[in-house]
Amino acid sequence: MKQDKQYFFGKSRDFVAELRRWGKTKAPTNFLSAVLRRVGLEDIYFRVDTPIGQVFVASNSKGISAVMRSRNAAAFERSFRERFGRSIHPADEPPKKLIRDVAEQLGGLKRRKMNFDLNSLSDFESAVLHKTLEIPRGEVRPYAWIAREIGRPKAVRAVGTALSRNPVPLLIPCHRVVRSDGKVGNYALGREAKRAVLEAEGVDPDRLESLAEAGTRFYGSDTTQIFCYPTCHQAQRISNEHQVLFKSEQEALQSGYRPCKICRPASAS
């Protein structure tokens, strides 16, 4: 047997080939996460209660990196790894401040400034999500509004796609973006969940849908001659006798109304 080996390494070329073959060793599976942990890029996770049940929240040194609805911790770890390609560990010590912030934000008690890790997204996707963050609780905006606001008015479908890939639903309120005709539309966590979350935030999804059925897109006030999206908090203040309903932007503009500067239902050109 020894002789065989000697013969194998007898030729210089074979020897080099053996060296080369031997040179390839796979790094252990936890290598990447060990390195990421050492430079502070590793994710940890914890659970939070929300209007749609318990969710898993992941965060790292850059901010919150994921919110997912999973059956259990193992399922969450698996889907996280699948989506982001890195492993994740349960928080050794629950990050109290973060949990409190998340709970208060979701419960609508306080608005918390939160950081997000949107590194896995394209520039367009992250622009969409940052714009979405500006929609106040209890209000909704159409997909087309986001597209126009970020300077890509034709990319309405792309906005929908970007929102469906939102890694941090609930915290980045992609549920507050609805179809342009006023219907509630789809949601990363499911259509029913979207209605439930909106309802918990004080938006009546049935009212939205009935407005959509009637074709009403905007509310105007005949005292101020301003028109708004129906959920804009300025629109909520219009009393019934002064409320004017519009079916389109053109109709409102032609009646001599100007768009609200807060909810910006049309570009203020």
Added chain:
Amino acid sequence: MEEKTLAEELTKNLDRGFEKMVRTYQDRMYSFAIRLTGHVQDGEDVAQEGFVRAYRALKSYPGERISSMDLKPWLYRIVLNVFRNRRRGYRPTILPLNEGKAGPGLGAREDASLSPQSLLEVSEGQKQLAKALASLPGKYRVPVILRHMEGLSYGEMSEMIGQPAGTLKSNVHRGLRMLREAWVRQTKEDER
């Protein structure tokens, strides 16, 4: 080709690019470090430390510098430096550690730490090869590993080690010959 996009990604988004970089080079750096140290555990530590240092360095570099970088040889050099610094830390040694001038340097000291269990190698032949490699002086060992196990070009090696390609070529050649001799010697010893 892949290098270019990776460097671009690092300038655009360091953290995301870094993750990708580790993914791309972890196998190479890991096996390189194992060959250097002769230990699986030490090798893993050295390779990890190398990436951590790379991250800190990249963080402090301006974008133009990163985009013009040749990542692969750069990473190899970091791992090599980590390895050398560690050796230096372990024992304040009488042997010079700088490459080129090292007499019976790096290699000779490996032997003590080179227990058969510490090696990943499965086959007998590879175990002996590891032993033979460990007995080689660092001056020859590093170029042989880089050229024939990691598959770097002489250009890359020259940039990385800071020696002319010609010097490296002759060192690889001599190293390879010594390695074969050492291997034959080893086999004979084992037969006795």
